[in-house]
Amino acid sequence: MGSGEWTSRSMPYPTARPPGAADAWTAEAAEAGRRGGQRILHAGEIVAPARVALLLGLTAGSTVVTRRRLIELDDEPVELTDTYYPRDIAAGTPLAGTAKIRGGAVTLLAALGHIGVRVVEDVTARIPDEDERERLRLGAGEPVLRLTRTTYDATDRPIQADVMLMPAGRQQVRYEIRLGPSRPG
Numbered sequence: 510m511g512s513g514e515w516t517s518r519s520m521p522y523p524t525a526r527p528p529g530a531a532d533a534w535t536a537e538a539a540e541a542g543r544r545g546g547q548r549i550l551h552a553g554e555i556v557a558p559a560r561v562a563l564l565l566g567l568t569a570g571s572t573v574v575t576r577r578r579l580i581e582l583d584d585e586p587v588e589l590t591d592t593y594y595p596r597d598i599a600a601g602t603p604l605a606g607t608a609k610i611r612g613g614a615v616t617l618l619a620a621l622g623h624i625g626v627r628v629v630e631d632v633t634a635r636i637p638d639e640d641e642r643e644r645l646r647l648g649a650g651e652p653v654l655r656l657t658r659t660t661y662d663a664t665d666r667p668i669q670a671d672v673m674l675m676p677a678g679r680q681q682v683r684y685e686i687r688l689g690p691s692r693p694g
Contacts, residue, residue, distance in 0.1 A: 564670040574599035625660035
């Protein structure tokens with residue numbers, strides 16, 4: 510991939526960080542000698558879109574807590590992410606606010622007793638709407654990859670749903686899957 514493109518790895522993101530650690534995105538970018546950042550564009554309670562209610566196992570019309578973030582790499586937008594939480598998990602917590610969360614939202618969820626043990630991801634491609642195109646600084650007709658991630662706890666309850674839009678021409682999504690027992694050294 511060229512210098513302006515990025516390979517996104519899913520593995521670090523659904524795991525809580527050690528105390529005092531930076532969020533997964535900031536750490537991953539720093540490991541690559543780059544500067545990762547994010548801006549919280551919106552946070553608060555909304556009526557869940559139908560697709561989000563389905564992902565979170567909620568009834569239509571349920572209220573959820575959402576955070577919309579613009580993810581940046583070296584001050585350039587690389588992802589527009591909407592994250593949704595069931596209201597009973599996130600209302601009244603920093604997840605409902607616009608302040609940056611030390612260690613990231615997954616670390617806060619774990620501290621609140623909600624630890625993800627299973628993740629389901631779906632990747633599709635589409636043309637962005639005008640707002641998405643503007644925020645991601647895309648040309649007309651330039652597609653985005655949409656990665657939808659749902660995180661489940663040990664009881665198989667959905668605790669978080671993410672909908673991430675990434676410029677298709679500047680992004681590669683990489684999955685590394687280990688099957689069977691791990692091999693010694």
